[in-house]
Amino acid sequence: MMVEPAERPISCASCGGEVADAICAACNALQPPGQIDHFARLGVDRSYAVDPAALERAYFAAQRRFHPDRFAGRGAKEKTFSLQHATLINEAYETLRDPLARARYLLELEGRPLPGGDGQTIADPELLMAAMEWREALEEAETPDQIADIARRLVAETGEVEAALGTAFAAHDLDSAIHEALRLSYLVKLGSELKRRRAPGLARI
Amino acid sequence: MLLDIHEPGQTPLPHAGESDTAAVGIDLGTTNSLVALSLDGKPEILRDALGDGIVPSVVAYLEGEDEPVVGRVAMRIMEAEPEAVVASVKRLMGRGTGDVAVLGGHLAQKIHDDGPGDGTEGGMVKLDVGGRVVSPVEVSAEILRTLRQRAEMALGKGVDRAVITVPAYFDDSARTATRDAARLAGLEVLRLVNEPTAAALAYGLDRGAEGLYAVYDLGGGTFDVSLLKLEKGVFQVLATGGDAALGGDDLDRALAQHLIDARGDAIAAGDVKPVLATARRAKEMLTDAEKVEVDLDFGGKATRHVVTRAEFEALIAPLVARTTEAAGAVLHDAGVEAGALSGVVLVGGSTRVPLVRAEVARVFGRAPLGDIDPDEVVALGAALQAEALTRGSDTLLLDVVPLSLGLETMGGLIEKVIPRNTPIPVSRAQDFTTYQDGQSAMAIHVVQGEREMVDQNRSLARFVLAGIPPMVAGAARIRVTFTVDADGLLTVTAREAGTGVEAHVEVKPSYGLSEEEMGDMLRASLENARADVTTRLLAEARVDARRLILALESALAVDGDLLSAEERGGIDDARAALETAMAGEDRETVIAATEALETAGRPFAERRMDRNIRRALSGVEVSRLESRLQAG
Numbered sequence: 001m002m003v004e005p006a007e008r009p010i011s012c013a014s015c016g017g018e019v020a021d022a023i024c025a026a027c028n029a030l031q032p033p034g035q036i037d038h039f040a041r042l043g044v045d046r047s048y049a050v051d052p053a054a055l056e057r058a059y060f061a062a063q064r065r066f067h068p069d070r071f072a073g074r075g076a077k078e079k080t081f082s083l084q085h086a087t088l089i090n091e092a093y094e095t096l097r098d099p100l101a102r103a104r105y106l107l108e109l110e111g112r113p114l115p116g117g118d119g120q121t122i123a124d125p126e127l128l129m130a131a132m133e134w135r136e137a138l139e140e141a142e143t144p145d146q147i148a149d150i151a152r153r154l155v156a157e158t159g160e161v162e163a164a165l166g167t168a169f170a171a172h173d174l175d176s177a178i179h180e181a182l183r184l185s186y187l188v189k190l191g192s193e194l195k196r197r198r199a200p201g202l203a204r205i
Numbered sequence: 206m207l208l209d210i211h212e213p214g215q216t217p218l219p220h221a222g223e224s225d226t227a228a229v230g231i232d233l234g235t236t237n238s239l240v241a242l243s244l245d246g247k248p249e250i251l252r253d254a255l256g257d258g259i260v261p262s263v264v265a266y267l268e269g270e271d272e273p274v275v276g277r278v279a280m281r282i283m284e285a286e287p288e289a290v291v292a293s294v295k296r297l298m299g300r301g302t303g304d305v306a307v308l309g310g311h312l313a314q315k316i317h318d319d320g321p322g323d324g325t326e327g328g329m330v331k332l333d334v335g336g337r338v339v340s341p342v343e344v345s346a347e348i349l350r351t352l353r354q355r356a357e358m359a360l361g362k363g364v365d366r367a368v369i370t371v372p373a374y375f376d377d378s379a380r381t382a383t384r385d386a387a388r389l390a391g392l393e394v395l396r397l398v399n400e401p402t403a404a405a406l407a408y409g410l411d412r413g414a415e416g417l418y419a420v421y422d423l424g425g426g427t428f429d430v431s432l433l434k435l436e437k438g439v440f441q442v443l444a445t446g447g448d449a450a451l452g453g454d455d456l457d458r459a460l461a462q463h464l465i466d467a468r469g470d471a472i473a474a475g476d477v478k479p480v481l482a483t484a485r486r487a488k489e490m491l492t493d494a495e496k497v498e499v500d501l502d503f504g505g506k507a508t509r510h511v512v513t514r515a516e517f518e519a520l521i522a523p524l525v526a527r528t529t530e531a532a533g534a535v536l537h538d539a540g541v542e543a544g545a546l547s548g549v550v551l552v553g554g555s556t557r558v559p560l561v562r563a564e565v566a567r568v569f570g571r572a573p574l575g576d577i578d579p580d581e582v583v584a585l586g587a588a589l590q591a592e593a594l595t596r597g598s599d600t601l602l603l604d605v606v607p608l609s610l611g612l613e614t615m616g617g618l619i620e621k622v623i624p625r626n627t628p629i630p631v632s633r634a635q636d637f638t639t640y641q642d643g644q645s646a647m648a649i650h651v652v653q654g655e656r657e658m659v660d661q662n663r664s665l666a667r668f669v670l671a672g673i674p675p676m677v678a679g680a681a682r683i684r685v686t687f688t689v690d691a692d693g694l695l696t697v698t699a700r701e702a703g704t705g706v707e708a709h710v711e712v713k714p715s716y717g718l719s720e721e722e723m724g725d726m727l728r729a730s731l732e733n734a735r736a737d738v739t740t741r742l743l744a745e746a747r748v749d750a751r752r753l754i755l756a757l758e759s760a761l762a763v764d765g766d767l768l769s770a771e772e773r774g775g776i777d778d779a780r781a782a783l784e785t786a787m788a789g790e791d792r793e794t795v796i797a798a799t800e801a802l803e804t805a806g807r808p809f810a811e812r813r814m815d816r817n818i819r820r821a822l823s824g825v826e827v828s829r830l831e832s833r834l835q836a837g
C-alpha cells in the first residue's frame with residue numbers, strides 16, 4: 001500500500017538463476033520484496049486472533065533476516081532491497097499488532113474497507129448514542145478517581161469488542177465485524193483522550 | 206521525482222568483508238569525544254600514548270597556523286585566547302541562522318554575520334573564530350579527524366569507517382550535518398546510532414540482559430531518555446524523549462551564574478569561559494566533597510567562594526526536575542509503569558552528580574546501574590555496533606523516529622505523517638489535493654516536532670511540486686511519501702498520481718549544507734592535503750609548548766622578584782631545553798621538555814598564587830577597617 005514493491009522476479013536479481021526464496025540459494029543475494037500480505041510477510045496465519053508474543057517473535061525473526069544492518073557490507077542494490085524489506089516488515093508488524101489497525105486491514109483484504117477515515121462520521125444511531133454517553137462521562141469526570149473509573153470501564157469494553165471482532169471474523173460475518181470495528185475506533189479515540197488527560201507534564205520538544 | 210533532504214550521494218561500501226582498514230565506534234559528544242574498537246565482542250576505548258581516552262570537543266583556530274588544534278591543547282588555549290576557540294559546537298549542528306536567537310544566551314562563540322539577509326530562512330550558522338569563518342560541520346570534522354588519527358595511531362592501520370552516535374533527540378538536519386562532518390573527515394558512516402541505544406548495547410551484550418531498560422543520558426548539551434526492550438539479542442527502542450537544549454553544561458552554567466552574582470559585578474564576555482571551566486571543576490569535586498572552595502580571578506579582582514553540596518543542589522534542582530519530568534513522560538508514552546523496569550542505565554559525566562542519581566532512582570523506583578564508566582559507555586556501544594555491521598553479529602537494533610514528522614496544511618496547522626516512536630525504517634504516504642481550479646503548483650513544507658502549529662516546530666525543508674496539469678479544485682491527487690531509513694534520515698517524495706503526468710520538484714532545504722558548499726569544503730580539505738598524523742601531533746605539542754613559554758614570560762615580568770637567582774636559572778635552563786626540543790622533530794621530546802618546564806615553574810606558580818591571595822585579603826581588611834572607622 002505504502003511502498004509499491006516490485007514483483008518477485010522468477011530469476012535472481014543478482015546471478016540470474018532461478019529463485020524461490022527472498023534470498024537466492026545459489027548466490028546468497030537478497031531479492032526485492034514481493035507483493036504479499038502482512039500476515040504472509042511475517043509468516044503468521046491470516047486471522048483476527050493474534051497471539052502478541054508469537055507475533056513479536058515472528059517480527060524479530062523477520063527483521064533479523066532482512067534488516068539493513070545485516071546488509072551493511074553488501075552492494076547498493078541489496079542494501080536498497082533490505083531497506084524495502086525492513087520497511088514492509090515494520091509496516092506489517094505495526095498494522096497487525098494493533099487491534100483496530102488489524103481489523104481495518106482484514107476488512108480491506110476482504111474488499112469491505114471500513115467507512116470513513118480518522119475524522120469519520122458514525123451513521124449507526126446506536127453507536128452514535130453510546131459514543132456520546134462516553135464523551136459526556138469523560139467531560140464530567142474531574143477527580144483522578146473518576147477518570148480512573150472511566151479508564152477501567154474503557155479497558156473492559158475494549159476487551160469485549162475485541163472478542164466480538166474475533167468471533168465475527170472467525171465466522172466471516174463481515175457486517176458484524178464492521179460494526180464492532182467502528183465501535184473499537186471510537187473507544188480507541190476516547191482512550192487517547194483519556195491518556196492525554198492523565199499525562200504527567202508534557203514532554204518538552 | 207526523489208527529493209533527498211539528506212545528503213544524496215551515498216557512498217557505496219568500498220570493501221566488503223575482511224579489509225586492511227578498521228571500523229570504529231565514535232561518541233561525538235558536546236563536551237568530550239571518544240573512539241573505540243571492538244574485536245570479538247570486546248570493545249575498548251582507544252587511547253593516546255599517555256593513556257588518555259578523552260578528546261575534549263574543543264577546536265582552536267590560531268592565527269598564523271594552518272592546522273587547527275583539537276582537544277586538551279585547544280582547551281588550554283581557551284583560557285588565554287577564548288576568541289580563537291570553539292567549544293560545544295554540537296549544540297549548533299544543523300542549526301540555521303534563525304535558530305541562533307533561541308540558543309543566544311548559551312553560546313560562547315561569536316556568530317558570523319553575513320550582513321543584511323535576503324529575507325529567506327537563512328543558511329547554516331557560521332562562526333567567527335581566530336580570524337576565520339567556519340561552519341559547525343567543519344569544526345566537528347576536525348574533532349572526527351583527530352579521533353580518526355588517534356585510532357590509526359593506536360591500531361597501526363587505516364580507519365575509514367565508523368558508527369557515530371547522535372542524541373536520540375537529534376533532528377533530521379543535525380543528523381545530516383553529522384554525516385557531512387564525517388565525510389569531510391574521510392570517514393564513511395556505517396550507521397548513525399542513537400546514544401542511548403549504544404549505551405544499552407554496551408550493557409546488554411555484556412550480560413545477556415533481558416527485559417525493559419531505561420537509559421537516562423545527561424550529556425554535555427543534550428538530554429535523552431529512552432525505553433528499550435532487550436530480548437534474545439534484539440534491542441528494541443519502545444519510546445524516546447528528552448530535551449535537545451538541556452545538558453550537563455547547564456549545571457555548570459547555573460553554578461557559574463551563582464558565583465558571578467555573588468561577586469556582584471559585571472563580567473566581560475571574554476571571562477565567561479574560564480568561570481565556566483571553574484564551575485565545572487567545582488561540580489565534579491562536589492560529587493565526593495561536601496563543600497568546595499572556588500577561586501575566581503577576573504576583572505582585576507580575585508575572590509574566593511565556598512559552595513556546599515546542598516547549595517549546588519538547590520541551584521540545579523529545577524534543571525534536574527526537567528529531566529525527571531521528561532523521563533516520566535516517556536514511561537507514560539510507552540504505557541509502562543516504573544515497576545516493570547529491569548534496570549536503569551546512566552550515560553554522561555553529569556550523571557555522577559549525587560542529586561541526579563538520587564532523582565533518577567526516585568523516578569524509576571530503583572538504583573541505576575553504574576558499573577560501566579558513563580563517559581565511555583556510548584563509544585563502547587558504538588564500537589560493538591561497528592563490529593556487528595562489518596563482521597556480522599546476532600544482535601539487532603530496532604530504533605524509532607524520535608520526533609513526529611509532518612506537513613504544514615492550511616492555516617499553519619500540522620498534519621502528522623509519521624508519529625514519534627514509529628519503528629524505522631518506515632515509509633508512509635498521505636494524499637493531498639488542490640484547492641483552486643487550474644492550480645498548477647503546490648508548496649510542500651516538511652516539519653518536525655510535536656506541537657500543533659507549524660511555527661512551534663522545526664522546519665526541515667520546503668519545496669514546490671510544479672507542473673500539475675490544470676484540473677478542477679480537488680481533482681488532483683498528490684501523494685507525499687515520507688521515508689525514514691535505518692539511520693533516521695528522512696527523504697520526502699511528492700508526485701501527482703491522478704494523471705501520470707511527469708511533475709517537477711524544486712528543492713529548497715531550509716538548513717544544512719547545499720551540495721555546492723559541501724563540494725567546496727571537500728575540495729578545500731583536499732587542497733591543504735593533510736599533514737600526516739605524526740606531523741600534526743608534533744605541531745600540537747609545539748603549540749602547547751609555546752603557550753607555556755608565553756605564560757611563563759608574562760608571569761616573570763610581573764612577579765619575577767619572587768625567585769632567587771638560582772631558581773630563575775633553573776627555569777631558564779628548562780626553557781632553553783624546551784626551545785631546543787621544539788626546534789627538533791620529535792614529539793615525545795617536546796612533551797617531556799614541556800613537562801620539565803612545568804615542574805620547574807611550579808614553586809614559582811605557587812608563590813604567585815600566595816601573593817595574589819594576600820593582596821586580595823589585605824584589600825578586604827582595609828575596606829573593613831574603613832567601614833568600622835566610618836561607623837565609629
